[in-house]
Amino acid sequence: MSKQYSDRNRGVKILFMSVGLIFIIRLMVLQLFSSEYRELAEVQALRHRTQYPARGLVYDRNGKLLVYNEIVYDLMVIPRMVKGLDTAYFCRQVGITREDFEARMDKAKKYSRYAPSLFMKQITKAEYACWQNKLHCFDGFYVQQRTLRVYDRPIAAHVLGYVGEVNENDLKNNSYYKRGDYIGRSGLEKSYEELLRGTKGVKIMQVDVHNREIGSYQHGQCDTLPIEGINLYTTIDADLQEYAEKIMANKRGCVVAIEPATGEVLVLASAPTYDPNLLVGNARGKNYNILSNDISKPLFNRALQGQYPPGSIFKVAQAMTALEVGAITPSTGFACDKSLVGCHNHPSARSVQEAIKMSCNPYFYQTYRRVIQQGKYKSAAKDSQYGLTMWRDYMLKFGFGQRLGIDLPNVSTGMIPDTAYYNRWYGKDRWSFSTIYSNSIGQGEVQVVPLQMANLACIVANRGYYITPHVVRYYGPDSTRNEEFIQRHETGIKKEYFDIAAQGMYDVVHLPGGTGRRANIPDIDVCGKTGTAENKGNDHSVFISFAPMINPKIAVAVYVENAAGGGGSWAAPISGLIIEKYLKGEVQRKDVERQYMEAAPCQKLPLPHKAPKTKKKKRG
Amino acid sequence: MKLKFDKLTIILYIILVVFGWVNIYAACYNESHALIWDMEQQHGKQLLWIGIALVVAMATIFIEPKFFAQGSYIIYGFTLLLLIATLIIGTATHGNQAWINIGPFKLQSSEFAKFGTALAVAKYMSGLDIDIKKRNVQIAVALLIAIPMGLVLLQHDTGSALVFLSFVIPLYREGLSPALFVIGAVAVILFVLSLLINQYLLMGIVLALCLFYLFGWLNKRTRRHYLYTLGVLAACCLFIFSVDFTFEHVLEPHQQSRIYVLLGKTDDIKAAGYNQHQSKIAIGSGGLIGKGFLKGTITKADFVPEQETDFIFCTVAEEWGFVGSTLLLVAYVVLLVHLVTMAERQRSAFARFYGYSVAGILFMHLFVNVGMVLGLLPVIGIPLPFFSYGGSSLLAFTLMLFIFIRQDAERNNLL
Structure with missing residues (x-):
């Protein structure tokens, strides 16, 4: 009997080999002919943390500093890691009401319980200093540095311009910008934006299934350091x-x-x-x-x-x-x-x-x-x-x-x-x-x-x-x-x-x-x-x-x-004085x-009009 | 007496165990627990299990194969007792009542039941005048297999129960009619189709096929033809009706949703489809040559559950890429084919049947496990032999394989 069906071993071998072949073909489809999974892997396993550079400084013609940066702090929270928080004490320290705390916390939880969210934006150094040494008591909270523009003297607003957060248009037109970035909106900030902004750096972190950061990606080999913005030396006195x-x-x-x-x-x-x-x-x-609602149009650079x-x-x-x-x-x-x-x-x-x-x-x-x-x-x-x-x-x-x-x-x-x-x-x-x-x-x-x-x-x-x-x-x-x-x-x-x-x-x-x-x-x-x-x-x-x-x-x-x-x-006479x-x-x-x-000429002024088209007689 | 151990099998075994451990290490890798012998970590524990397995393998070599041949029913009975004990004193893991705590270790009795059953069926089939074509032999074999399989099913361990179906491979070799495979294939096709399309439409299709067979295919039609066709039609319709019932009342909800996910009827990548979706991401992101040892981002970050046990193949595919995972599959297929060759050269019916059983069991594990990881089969928890983390399965597979290697080694001395 042992020899009777011995040719059936071929059938069994073919079954084993064909299953192996099917698996290899499937592997080819998944690994070689589809980029979909590779992209999905990037999206879910890596977090790109932006490193913001400081914007360039602006000096006047005599070397006096007109614009510099001030470090501010964004208070971040990871809801899941908040444990045993004395809420009343926390609110008193940070300076918010209980209701405000709940609202901010709910918003953060809604975004993610595991990922960091922005709890409070742009806390000044002075405010931060008040409770900096107590931060370690607040598990799940940490601060992130950002920079803000500071003007030493309240002058030359129209020349210097201002920066604002990028809007949908900026994001669409220029791939450099990401949500939350700042961009020059007027004045020098706008015309020299590309020099002033510097270059953002990025730190790539690996995140796990709970969105927790579990370390740097490839030991930081793919990270880039931020490059500070370029300083402007202006002609303004x-x-x-x-x-x-x-x-x-x-x-x-x-x-x-x-x-x-x-x-x-x-x-x-x-x-x-x-x-x-x-x-x-x-x-x-x-x-x-x-x-912008002021009828005397202070934002308008005459x-x-x-x-x-x-x-x-x-x-x-x-x-x-x-x-x-x-x-x-x-x-x-x-x-x-x-x-x-x-x-x-x-x-x-x-x-x-x-x-x-x-x-x-x-x-x-x-x-x-x-x-x-x-x-x-x-x-x-x-x-x-x-x-x-x-x-x-x-x-x-x-x-x-x-x-x-x-x-x-x-x-x-x-x-x-x-x-x-x-x-x-x-x-x-x-x-x-x-x-x-x-x-x-x-x-x-x-x-x-x-x-x-x-x-x-x-x-x-x-x-x-x-x-x-x-x-x-x-x-x-x-x-x-x-x-x-x-x-x-x-x-x-x-x-x-x-x-x-x-x-x-x-x-x-x-x-x-x-x-x-x-x-x-x-x-x-x-x-x-x-x-x-x-x-x-x-x-x-x-x-x-x-x-x-x-x-x-x-x-x-x-x-x-x-x-x-x-x-x-x-x-x-004004020219003479200058x-x-x-x-x-x-x-x-x-x-x-x-x-x-x-002297203030004519306090009750009509709204500015377009210069008239009609020809009028003048005196000089 | 001169023993000739089969070197290829032993080498493949060592490769699989070592490469398996490397991937368990990668799957649990954590910079703060990088020590390879850290007993708190699974790679550390697995190292211990590998050591024990090697001791078992060596010990097996010194035991006369006759011991297993003659004691096969005793071993079979012992594993049955173990299964029953598990049901009574066992602890549940992941909803499976499949573990017995022995000191610090957990014993998975079903892993050993396969081994015991293989010995018992081989013993029975090697008896004189045993022909699988005889009805009473078929019933006896079916009982030998169905008892442990039923006990494993009671443990809610569907995967392990499924493995007992692999005995059709040695039985086929011994003369079981291939019709069984045809019936099985038709049943699977009907099962899938009845879940995908309206059951009355499906019955209509079956009826049309029968009519085509009778009037479009056959030139002459006898009464027998009509009766057979009618019987097939009735059986199919009954089966189709029963699928609905089976699906709704026999299968558990998680099994239902896993099947639906596979058939593409639900696409819930957050819940039921999560494991396989993540598994495919991990595999797909590996590319041709993989991300490199310890550099897998998906497996490392726990996106894939059970990745050091049932989903260990993901780690291989992500870190070693298409090249690495294909080589692994090739190693398995070479081992399986070689086991068949070895079984075929045995002189005793017992050793031959046992050899085919080992190949069949290993094949079933590979088929279900890798098929699941690649998203070709529904999610069924079952380890990859020699590879997945787990002491019981490694020990059981080692024991099973080395008993056969030992038998093969003295095949020339046994006349």
Whole structure:
């Protein structure tokens, strides 16, 4: 019998081998042809713990620290590990109510009993110090370090900007950011975000089935250390910035000061402003709402985003353009014919220099007519189109009508109308010089950003060119500089014409009949030009200036909204104070200083409006 | 008398035990308990069991095979007593009443029952004039197997009970009709299908197949054909009806849900399907060459339950990858096939039947265990021979295997 069925051993062997083969095929499917399980394994067995770097620091031009970081603590809890907690004692120490404790604990438990959750956010060092030595009594709680921005002096809020937690959009657009990260929202924080933020590190932890961390993954070989953010060395003069903000405290408007030779922005103040410390930490959301609902718009950076009619300061650029295109000569004189356009009472200007000094409206009306209507075409409309195009090219060379490449976000372009604009507005060939003459005196369709006004002062100070205004001088350990910020932008207008402009601006401040005599400072040759921009409310007061006349060290533009007075009455004396403070280090004219610091023009102000489109008669 | 021990079997045994221990060490690995002889840890205890197993293996070699052949009914009776004792004084682990506490150790009686049954059935089948084709022999063998199997079922140890079915392999070798396998296969298919589709639809399909057989297949139809077909149809329908009942009333709820998970009717990866889902993650994440010794992230973090015992294969697949786990399977298949070859060369019917029984039992363990870990079979707790953590199973398997090696060693002296 033993041999009878001996061939059946083959059947048994085949059964064994085929089961083995089936298992091997199954292993192939699971291990070689499917990545699904590998991904699932990563998701559930590893936890990526982010190591946050400190953001870069920000210094002013004299090495004073403007922004640094403060360590705060996030109190974390692992609900399952909370044992024998004296809740009343804990609440007293940490400073929360019993109900609050229960609510936070429930939220944490709902998330996970085993994984850490955020119990309390951004506890300051001082608060933490009160109960730091008792933390060991609170099983299941531990703290995690984060950093927050701190501003030593409550200044330059608009320049520095603020950071906020990333939103859905940021997460979608940039894979670097993860929930809970911070991102620069405005100012330098936004424009230099990629340098300031540094590089996050990651610590990979293995977690077990209960979500407990059971040690580092592969002994930390895959971990990366966080790299701290890069420091910025700005061009801002903190003392001067603070001074400008102090003067503007009870006013609405802005101050921009630039070092003409380098394009370095010394002051960029917008009023009303706010303490940048308001937009940090736990109170950020609440304060942001208050600020954004304030009708005086403290979050709005008037120096970069505001677009205003420039008023008479625009005449300086008009005179230069007219001289360059040959519409007038330095000695051209026009009678002050008030039938053309309104003016204040003054003798007729006999030269460009005198016209600037007296800010004669009819003079610039005549000048602008010669620029726009050059007689190249018979039709006045065609001729105006030709002239406007040429004029506009010069205006763009002055930096108007375009975004100046400053290293800050949200810069407005201003407005220099072109032929297409007028064609759209009036219809093709339905307009000519007589329709657009208001541009000559900085009204009408023309709109200028205060930064562009300061830039105009720089161009005269440099006698014909400017360097793109910028806020960061260099950054990082290697003092890296941006190449763009050393290039000259030429206007293409002869230097001798700018000498005339500078002389005229000197006369504005120094000669009898000059409109900006309140900007005068003993021992310093201040050159300036007033402007009074009419609008629906009270006039805006404008003044651009630079000093000293030879080798200028500072160029300033001051814009005071609804000042109920001309450029000479508000903006000029404020400019004088700022120039004196910068060049002398201290303002000696204490009475003047007090007068303009305390004065608040026109408390009841209408809401800011868009600059009007209608043409109005001006005085300078 | 010259003894020739089969080297390949012994080498494979050592490889499996050592590699098994390495993976138990990896599965329980914990940096604070890295000492390999730490008796608090399972790898430390297993080391002790391996030592005991080696002593047992050596001892077996000095015992005359005649002792087991002649004492087989006594050993069988002793293991039956052990099973009954377990039911009375045993302790429950994971819902199974399968353990007897002896001092600090827990004895799993069912592991030894397989060994005892193998000896008894071999003894009975090696008797003179015993033909499996005879009805009375079939009943006697069925009783020998069914008694321990029933006792194990009473312990709620379905996995071990299932192993007793492996005796069809030696019985098949001795002449049991292959029809039994066909009937078994049809039963499994009908069982699965009746859970998946409407039972009346299934009966309709069976009826259609019968009609096709009668009128589409056969050229001539006799009365016998009609009667047989009618009988098959009736049996199938009865079976289909009974499946519903069996499933609802015989199987326990956890067994029902495990079967549903396997059939894809429920996809609950948190509860019933959790083990196999985690097991597949661990295996799938191993890739071609694995994550490396002690570097498995899923098995290390306790995601897979029972991973040093029933799910030990996960650890192999995760840390040693496709290459390692395939080599392990190949080692098992080589051992099984070689055992059949060895059994076939025995001169005594007892040794042959016993050899086939050992191969069958090992095969059943491998099939059910790895099939479960790979998600091909429902979750049934059963150890991987020589590999899983557990003293009883290691001792029982060692004893069983070495008795056969000893018998094989003196096959030439026995004439």
